[in-house]
Amino acid sequence: MSDDRDAMVEERLSVFDDEPDLNDWVEVMCGAAMVVLGIFHLVEPGSLVDPDIMRWFAAAVVAAGAVWAGHGLKDMAVKEVRRSIALLDMVNNDQGVDTGLIRDVLLNQEAYREFLVHAYESAWEDGVITEGELKELKSFQEALGITDEEAADLNVKAAIKSAAADGEITADEAKSIETAAKAANMTEEATAQAVSDELDKAGGN
Known part of the structure; x- marks a missing residue:
C-alpha cells in the first residue's frame, strides 16, 4: 500500500x-x-x-x-x-464523505437550491435532458431535500429559460416545455404566461 x-x-x-x-x-x-x-x-x-x-x-x-x-x-x-x-x-x-460539506448543504439549502437550478439550465442547453443527466439531477435533488413537485417546477423554469435564451421557441423546444409543464401539473395558461415572460426578458436583454 x-x-x-x-x-x-x-x-x-x-x-x-x-x-x-x-x-x-x-x-x-x-x-x-x-x-x-x-x-x-x-x-x-x-x-x-x-x-x-x-x-x-x-x-x-x-x-x-x-x-x-x-x-x-x-x-x-x-x-x-x-x-x-x-x-x-x-x-x-x-477520508471518504465530506461531513463539512453535508453540514453546509443542510444549513444553507436555499443557496444550494440555486445550484440545482443552474444544473437544470445546463442540462436543457441542448434542448433535451438525457437519462444520465436526469439521474444526476435526481441525485442532486435528493441530496438537497427537494420534493418531486419542487424539482418539476424548477425543471419547467429551466426548460423555458433555456429555450427562450435566443428570443424564440422552436417546435421541439415547445414540446419539451409542454412535457415538463405536464410533469409539474402546470396549466396551459400558466405555461404560456411563463414562456411569454421569459421571452420578454430575453428580448429586453
Whole structure:
C-alpha cells in the first residue's frame, strides 16, 4: 500500500519537472566548499597576490558559494513542501464523505437550491435532458431535500429559460416545455404566461 501511495505521489509531482535530488546535493556541497575556501583565504590571503585583492576575491567566492548552496537548499525545501501537500491531499481524499460539506448543504439549502437550478439550465442547453443527466439531477435533488413537485417546477423554469435564451421557441423546444409543464401539473395558461415572460426578458436583454 505504501509503494502504491509513493507511486501516486511521484505521479502527481512529475508535473513539476523537477531536477533530480542529486543535483540539489551537488549544489549544496559545492556551495559549502566554496564558502569554506573563501573563508580560509579571507583569514589567510597568502602571498600569491596582493592580500587585499585576495580578500576581496575570497569574499566574492564566499557570497557565490552561499548563493549556490542556498539555491540547492531552497529546491530541497520546495520539493518537500510539494510532497507534503500531495500526501495531505491524498489523505483528505481517502477520508471518504465530506461531513463539512453535508453540514453546509443542510444549513444553507436555499443557496444550494440555486445550484440545482443552474444544473437544470445546463442540462436543457441542448434542448433535451438525457437519462444520465436526469439521474444526476435526481441525485442532486435528493441530496438537497427537494420534493418531486419542487424539482418539476424548477425543471419547467429551466426548460423555458433555456429555450427562450435566443428570443424564440422552436417546435421541439415547445414540446419539451409542454412535457415538463405536464410533469409539474402546470396549466396551459400558466405555461404560456411563463414562456411569454421569459421571452420578454430575453428580448429586453
